[in-house]
Amino acid sequence: MSYIPHTPSEIEELLSTIGLKSIEDLFSDIPEEIKTKAKENFKIQASNSEIELLEEIKTIAKKNVGKDYISFLGGGAYNHYIPPFVKMVSQFPTFYTSYTPYQPEISQGVLQAIFEYQSLICDLTGMDVANASLYEAGSGIAESALMCIRINNRKEVIISEGLNPEYILTLKTYLKAQDIKVIELPLNKNGETNIELLEKMISNNTSCVILQNPNFFGIIETKLKEMSEIIHKNNALFILSIYPISLGILRPPSEYDVDIVVGEGQSLGIPLAYGGPYLGILATKKDFIRQMPGRIVGETIDLEGKRGFVNTLQTREQHIRRAKATSNICTNEALSAIMAGVYLSLLGKKGLKRVAEICFSRAHFLKDKIEKELNLELSYPNAYFFNEFVVKLPEDSTVILKKLEERKILGGIPLSKFYPDRNKEILIAITEKNSIGEIEYYLKALKEVTKEN
Amino acid sequence: MYPEDRKYSKEHEWIKIEGNIGIIGITHYAQEELGDIVHIDLPELGKEVKQKEVLAVIESVKSASDVYSPVSGKVIEVNEKLREKPELINEDPHNEGWIVKLELSNPEEYNSLLSAAEYKNYIGS
Incomplete structure (x- = not known):
């Protein structure tokens, strides 16, 4: 893929094809008032030299005193x-410069690395399948809720108040325009999700129940098995948000019959950064694979019988299925997933x-x-x-x-x-x-x- | 290739009438265009569909495509065999590979569909 900018004559040709005179015409929907304000407030200064630019960036970096x-x-x-080896592998140019594989057949190395990541996440969670990753836990939780709604066609989601408040905000943002009711399930005085209230709130309208373990207040939920039974008795689905490092000593989610495991994967060798990139983990049971959002890498054999990797189930994604795609996710956090994969295999x-x-x-x-x-x-x-x-x-x-x-x-x-x-x-x-x-x-x-x- | 005991839609479905029941599948031409079929999302029993609404989704190795209902009606049976063997649609699209049985709510719609000869002409075979 080349990234050569358009020449003026090409731009003119593009504009005339769609019947416009100038690039400005593309923004005619934006009110004049806003455009004027933008022009006043966002003045781009003349370009810096490379030396000046480096100095400026260094000065900004110095403000970072964490x-x-x-x-x-x-x-x-x-x-x-984060072991230095994680950084070393992730900085291999072949990993570092490539985005999610859109031309998978020629990206065997990246695909294999993602396949290893998926396998490690399955090992860690005990689930059947993991996708190639999502952006971060918040969108992962939103995607998993939408996944449940696709599976059982119910329009109500129960969330534990032990769920990270930022994830709750993301979830509500995703569900707001979709006529889906979000009900918050309080904690008991011990800081655990209130199981008695769950039993009262859940009904045959409930699509899924979302819990987090350890929850936002650090507490280990001790009634996951019992809550799982209540959820499944109502034919609803059980989503659990995890902190992957804690699975070093806690039981894997599969032992609680969790339907979808989500979580923030940052703790697996990914540096802290304001704004990311982080890593959204999503794993599920084999039955739900066709409703799973995002990319999935599969292992196969080629015509010569050699082991190879493919982007599988792509037909559900929006570059093929357009508005009817399973989800609007059509990418993954490839580099973050590779870092997590290296971290897990190293430890x-x-x-x-x-x-x-x-x-x-x-x-x-x-x-x-x-x-x-x-x-x-x-x-x-x-x-x-x-x-x-x-x-x-x-x-x-x-x-x-x-x-x-x-x-x-x-x-x-x-x-x-x-x-x-x-x-x-x-x-x-x-x-x-x-x-x-x-x-x-x-x-x-x-x-x-x-x-x- | 295209049996005359049924009618065809321009969206490449066939429908065969038995009493008030319509048996629906996709045509030989459609399955050939789709390639190897790997999965089908079947509708729930009791689902009501209008003519040209989505009835099922067929996933092949190269695409995922909607199956449109050639007539309006209620789903009374789905071909359960397809869940395990979706390739039946490739192997025998007009018989074993049927997809859904509908109880027709507007039988007149059937008359608006193409005959075997018209369909063959439509696909240019």
Whole structure:
């Protein structure tokens, strides 16, 4: 594929074919007023030299001071260690420069890498099939809800309030225009999804129930099996959002008879970045493969009997099926998926378990100290959690977090960001990158800033 | 090739009438154009369709295509064999590869369809 820009004569030819005089005519739908404002506000300056440009970019990059801080932030994106090999493989030009394979037959390497990623996700989740990936967890959840609606033709979706609030926003945005009802299922006082309420709310109008484990507050849902039974008794489908690292020590979703597994794959070797690219994991049962959105890479043999890879079930995608496509997703996060694939194969089962164990034990170490030595209260003291938990602070969380920031600590996510009335609670996450030394420094700082009151 | 005991649509479906029931499939020409058929989405029993509405979706190795209902009616039976062996449509499109049985709600629509000779002429064979 060549990316040569159009010449002026080509542009003229294109315009005359569709009966227009100028490029400006293409934007005639936009009100004059907006166009005038845009012209005033968006002035593109004359071009910089390469030297000037590099300097400018370096100056902007210097504003990024995250590396100077010790981070205890989580809430869906986690600061896990990324082995240099992951970066090395992902920077192979053949992977780095190619987009999702639109000409699959000549992209065997990329296809094979994606096929390996799919297989690893199936291993991790216990599901039959995984797609070649979606953008991130939020759109993955929205796509999986739409998938359920296609499967059982019901128009109501129940979501646990334990679902990441950002995913809920994405889901609601997707479903808003489609006349689909979204019902929120509250948590019980232990921070787990309220199973009694689920039983009352679910009906034969319910297309699917979406849960998250561990949920947004870090809590491990202990009634997944029972909730799965309730969901299936009502012939609804069970969607579970996962945190892949936690599957190093938690049961795979297939053991709860989950119908669609979704999740944020960033923790699998993909760097933290504001705006991504992240990775939407989606895996399901074989029965639902034809309703699965996005691309799927399959293994096959060619005419000479040699192993090869193909984009399979493409006929459902919009470049072939247009408006009748299964979903509007016609691409994937190929490079992110490859990074996740490399990360998982590098760590293996034992490595992933080890990472999960370290996260788990260090988080519990911190939690115990916060409760016993700092006498701070947990919001859900009796819940099981993985590597993240909610602490109640003695005063407004933003004030305390600011003071921690002065000590070069990003102490947690203020829950008030998503739940305005929860202004004293913060969500603290631990990964294997938080050494015991860091945790002790955090405890010391937290003690100082909470005692100051 | 095209039996005269039934009628044909310009969208390449055939329909054979038995009492108030219409048996529907796609034509030999259609299956040949589609290539190897790998999957079919069959409608639910009891589904009401109008003439020219989508009745089923056939997926072949190179495309996914809608099957339009040549007449209006209610789905009373689907060819369950196609779920496991969609290739029956390739092998025997006019008999074993039938897709749906409809209870006709407007039998007059049948008269507007093409005869075997007209259909053959239409596809230029």
